[in-house]
Amino acid sequence: MWSFPLFPDQASTLASKVDALYFFLIAISIFFSILIAVLVVGLAIKYRRRSDDEKPPAIHGSLLLELTWTLIPAGIVLVIFVWSAEVYFSAVRVPKNAIEVQAVGKRWMWKIQHMTGKREINELHVPVGVPVKVTLTSEDVIHSFFIPAFRVKKDAVPGRYNTMWFEATKTGKYHLFCAEYCGTKHSGMIGTVYVMEPDAYQAWLGGEQAGASLAGAGEKLFTDLACITCHRGDSGARGPDLAGLFGKPVKLASGETVTADETYLRESIVQPAAKIVEGYQPIMPTFQGLLSEEQLLQLVAYIQGMKAEVKDEAAAPAAGAAAPSTGAR
Amino acid sequence: MQTEVVTTKSEGAVPGNGLDRENYINAKHGIWSWLLTTDHKRIAILYLITITLMFFLGGAFAAGVRLELMTPKGDLVDSDAYNKLFTMHGIVMVFFFLIPSIPAVLGNFLIPIMIGAKDLAFPKINLLSWYIYMAGAAFFMVATLFGGVETGWTFYTPYSTAFSHTNVILAAVGIFISGFSSILTGLNFIVTIHKMRAPGLTWFRMPLFVWAHYATSLIQILGTPVVAVTILMVAVERLLKLGLFDPALGGDPILFQHLFWFYSHPAVYIMILPGMGVMSELITAFTRKRVFGYEFIAISSLAIAVVGFLVWGHHMFVSGQSTYAGMVFSALSFLVAIPSAVKVFNWSATLYKGSVSWESPMMYAIGFIGLFTIGGLTGLFLAAMGLDIHMHDTYFVVAHFHYIMVGGAIFAYLGGIHFWWPKITGRMYPEYWARVAAVLVFAGFNLTFFPQFVVGYLGMPRRYHAYPDEFQVLNVMSTAGASLLGIAYLIPMLYLTWSLFAGKKAPANPWGAKGLEWTIQSPPTTFNFDHQPVVTEEAYAYAESHDTSHDPAAPPAQAHA
Numbered sequence: 101m102w103s104f105p106l107f108p109d110q111a112s113t114l115a116s117k118v119d120a121l122y123f124f125l126i127a128i129s130i131f132f133s134i135l136i137a138v139l140v141v142g143l144a145i146k147y148r149r150r151s152d153d154e155k156p157p158a159i160h161g162s163l164l165l166e167l168t169w170t171l172i173p174a175g176i177v178l179v180i181f182v183w184s185a186e187v188y189f190s191a192v193r194v195p196k197n198a199i200e201v202q203a204v205g206k207r208w209m210w211k212i213q214h215m216t217g218k219r220e221i222n223e224l225h226v227p228v229g230v231p232v233k234v235t236l237t238s239e240d241v242i243h244s245f246f247i248p249a250f251r252v253k254k255d256a257v258p259g260r261y262n263t264m265w266f267e268a269t270k271t272g273k274y275h276l277f278c279a280e281y282c283g284t285k286h287s288g289m290i291g292t293v294y295v296m297e298p299d300a301y302q303a304w305l306g307g308e309q310a311g312a313s314l315a316g317a318g319e320k321l322f323t324d325l326a327c328i329t330c331h332r333g334d335s336g337a338r339g340p341d342l343a344g345l346f347g348k349p350v351k352l353a354s355g356e357t358v359t360a361d362e363t364y365l366r367e368s369i370v371q372p373a374a375k376i377v378e379g380y381q382p383i384m385p386t387f388q389g390l391l392s393e394e395q396l397l398q399l400v401a402y403i404q405g406m407k408a409e410v411k412d413e414a415a416a417p418a419a420g421a422a423a424p425s426t427g428a429r
Numbered sequence: 430m431q432t433e434v435v436t437t438k439s440e441g442a443v444p445g446n447g448l449d450r451e452n453y454i455n456a457k458h459g460i461w462s463w464l465l466t467t468d469h470k471r472i473a474i475l476y477l478i479t480i481t482l483m484f485f486l487g488g489a490f491a492a493g494v495r496l497e498l499m500t501p502k503g504d505l506v507d508s509d510a511y512n513k514l515f516t517m518h519g520i521v522m523v524f525f526f527l528i529p530s531i532p533a534v535l536g537n538f539l540i541p542i543m544i545g546a547k548d549l550a551f552p553k554i555n556l557l558s559w560y561i562y563m564a565g566a567a568f569f570m571v572a573t574l575f576g577g578v579e580t581g582w583t584f585y586t587p588y589s590t591a592f593s594h595t596n597v598i599l600a601a602v603g604i605f606i607s608g609f610s611s612i613l614t615g616l617n618f619i620v621t622i623h624k625m626r627a628p629g630l631t632w633f634r635m636p637l638f639v640w641a642h643y644a645t646s647l648i649q650i651l652g653t654p655v656v657a658v659t660i661l662m663v664a665v666e667r668l669l670k671l672g673l674f675d676p677a678l679g680g681d682p683i684l685f686q687h688l689f690w691f692y693s694h695p696a697v698y699i700m701i702l703p704g705m706g707v708m709s710e711l712i713t714a715f716t717r718k719r720v721f722g723y724e725f726i727a728i729s730s731l732a733i734a735v736v737g738f739l740v741w742g743h744h745m746f747v748s749g750q751s752t753y754a755g756m757v758f759s760a761l762s763f764l765v766a767i768p769s770a771v772k773v774f775n776w777s778a779t780l781y782k783g784s785v786s787w788e789s790p791m792m793y794a795i796g797f798i799g800l801f802t803i804g805g806l807t808g809l810f811l812a813a814m815g816l817d818i819h820m821h822d823t824y825f826v827v828a829h830f831h832y833i834m835v836g837g838a839i840f841a842y843l844g845g846i847h848f849w850w851p852k853i854t855g856r857m858y859p860e861y862w863a864r865v866a867a868v869l870v871f872a873g874f875n876l877t878f879f880p881q882f883v884v885g886y887l888g889m890p891r892r893y894h895a896y897p898d899e900f901q902v903l904n905v906m907s908t909a910g911a912s913l914l915g916i917a918y919l920i921p922m923l924y925l926t927w928s929l930f931a932g933k934k935a936p937a938n939p940w941g942a943k944g945l946e947w948t949i950q951s952p953p954t955t956f957n958f959d960h961q962p963v964v965t966e967e968a969y970a971y972a973e974s975h976d977t978s979h980d981p982a983a984p985p986a987q988a989h990a
């Protein structure tokens with residue numbers, strides 16, 4: 101207990117990038133703090149009042165100095181800005197080969213679904229050396245999915261999907277925190293991330309009798325809820341064809357065009373009336389309250405994987421990552 | 430003006446002391462003469478008393494938070510109680526202490542005097558502001574007595590609108606009401622500064638304290654209505670289940686954050702700009718020197734006020750806001766740091782070849798420069814998007830804003846209170862104890878908040894009632910520092926109160942400082958000046974004038990009758 105670290109574990113590809121920027125900023129901060137401290141204390145001692153009759157000169161200022169201490173900090177912050185933007189982009193741009201995980205925040209736990217259908221609570225198992233994309237949402241209030249050792253964090257916002265990704269570089273156990281205040285047991289909404297060797301991970305994933313894959317579960321819902329009756333995919337169908345929809349622009353009756361990302365798909369199911377596709381009647385019933393966030397995610401995973409023509413094929417685990425919108429909406 | 434003699438360190442009858450003559454304190458008697466006063470100085474005293482009470486109330490909540498965090502387990506109070514403690518600490522300190530502190534106490538007292546006026550432009554509205562503030566505080570106190578509120582001072586939706594079972598509406602109404610106090614004070618200052626400056630007091634001759642308050646007032650008028658309406662929307666959604674922010678009702682929770690931070694980022698400048706104004710007065714008075722780069726300090730206040738309105742999105746880098754919006758907010762946040770840096774460099778340069786006296790207000794000023802520098806620099810860490818992903822909502826953020834709001838704004842407030850105490854009360858405080866307190870506040874502050882940068886980067890989220898064991902050492906340090914800080918804050922309370930009865934009588938100008946307020950007796954008369962002062966020089970004209978400090982017959986340099 102009485103020994104304590106000063107820096108967190110570095111356990112993801114992002115961690116060293118973030119830390120490099122952090123150390124750069126610390127260096128700058130130390131430099132300026134010492135500069136100012138020496139300047140102020142030094143001058144205040146050097147020019148301390150020795151007699152009450154002292155008559156300091158009237159120095160009005162100097163344009164040259166003002167420019168110096170405007171432009172030098174401006175230059176420094178420009179460097180920080182460019183560097184930090186670069187780090188930020190590597191934090192939000194999901195690699196194409198990422199495997200997918202879905203996380204739903206609910207007061208006060210994290211519910212995780214893997215693409216194979218395997219589920220866990222307050223635990224997240226991931227393989228080392230493989231990019232993992234997490235799609236986040238919440239059943240109630242805003243939470244925030246925070247893994248300090250990976251230097252990643254993203255809010256889980258009810259009613260929309262946010263995404264983040266990481267690639268673990270070191271096997272081990274790491275903290276998973278909820279970082280956005282969410283009520284009574286906010287500080288109890290913590291879990292553990294297990295980073296495993298790929299073999300061990302595969303064994304873990306397959307070790308238990310997993311149900312249907314996520315997309316498979318979504319397909320079943322699609323039939324059970326009779327979505328299929330309207331979204332049959334032929335010309336006579338009452339609803340639009342959903343195959344190949346994901347990631348494409350959709351023309352709305354209002355004249356706007358939106359991109360069919362995860363959040364749009366979710367909204368189309370929960371609040372179909374919010375955005376009506378051009379050329380269709382607002383006849384789709386709302387499924388609000390009928391589906392859990394996990395089920396919605398399953399449906400979304402299924403629709404995401406629906407290819408034009410070959411509709412029935414269930415999505416392969418990684419297929420959904422084909423065109424994710426990197427959380428940058 | 431010739432009757433009002435300027436002098437320092439005099440023996441015997443204390444020239445310029447007004448305690449035995451008529452002054453604003455003894456001009457009228459009885460409780461109603463205070464509660465119905467329209468004298469800006471008396472209203473300042475009303476604010477001083479009320480916000481001091483609020484400060485200690487907020488401090489008590491903070492003590493609860495820090496004591497709980499001594500141990501990793503949540504063992505002192507239960508989670509709900511803990512959540513209430515930090516929420517009410519934040520609300521009290523931000524809305525009922527720091528926002529009114531310097532403007533409503535020092536600004537109210539000094540702005541009319543500094544510009545050579547008898548009072549503010551609208552004295553009755555000034556009194557009304559205090560009553561509105563009190564009404565807001567009363568609502569908040571009722572909310573507290575009925576069990577408090579636990580949404581965090583940020584009231585994030587949909588937690589605050591659909592899930593919290595506490596007195597959100599009462600607290601929200603309290604904040605809504607007190608916002609109008611802030612708006613009216615800002616309005617009063619702006620009109621006063623525009624319309625009531627003494628002859629000869631051009632814009633660029635104004636003390637920087639007045640400039641800073643002008644910039645602050647602009648933010649108060651433009652920003653406060655937004656937060657007032659936003660907070661009201663929260664109350665309305667709770668009450669009527671309108672779908673504004675709750676996605677289950679078709680609302681957008683992120684919209685709330687935009688609206689909230691659109692005000693609350695500028696609000697952080699409402700808290701610090703007046704402190705910067707105080708700083709310019711302290712530094713010049715205790716170096717007896719014109720401030721370096723007057724125009725740059727004045728204009729940078731306005732720049733901060735304007736650009737400060739365009740950076741709110743830096744509180745939302747991980748909310749799912751678009752990457753490109755994030756970049757713009759990040760860039761503008763870096764931009765807003767530059768005028769702050771300019772001020773720091775100018776204050777430092779003012780010391781060069783000055784006649785620096787280390788009296789207690791100056792000790793606070795020097796402390797301010799150091800702590801504000803650290804606060805500003807760590808703001809850069811947070812404005813750097815790639816870093817903020819990790820730091821957002823951790824203790825790093827908590828440390829950052831305390832360095833600025835406590836290390837900056839409260840240091841300036843305490844420095845200012847000490848500096849103008851002789852003017853306000855006509856009494857001197859014991860300098861020895863003031864220095865002891867200043868050193869202890871500085872030490873306690875750093876011990877409290879520096880470890881929080883470290884524990885924040887380690888990943889400890891804010892608003893956590895319990896935490897993993899490895900964070901304990903740093904939290905114990907922080908709690909130890911908070912105890913020291915708490916004691917250090919009590920010391921000025923004691924000696925300042927003592928000085929009211931037994932302090933040495935203060936002369937008109939105990940520091941040998943420049944500025945119209947030092948040309949009139951301490952404490953001033955009800956109408957401040959016997960004759961309309963006329964200003965013939967720029968602010969801080971220490972070198973140009975005759976020796977003000979030792980020649981009691983010398984006419985006040987800035988004011989000629």
Ligand code: HEM
Nearest residue numbers: 697700701743744762766805808809811812821822830833
């Ligand atoms: C010098 C320029 C400054 C910069 C670049 C800056 C930057 C930031 C950033 C980016 C955040 C958001 C951090 C996060 O939540 O992840 C933040 C938070 C905050 N800052 Fe600053 N800041 C500056 C100055 C100030 C000043 C002058 C004050 C107050 C007097 C202040 C008070 C706050 C507060 C209260 C918060 C946290 C609000 C909350 O989440 O409860 N900052 N700052």
Ligand SMILES: [Cu+2]
Nearest residue numbers: 278280282286
């Ligand atoms: Cu939480």
Ligand SMILES: [Cu+2]
Nearest residue numbers: 694741743744
């Ligand atoms: Cu801000």
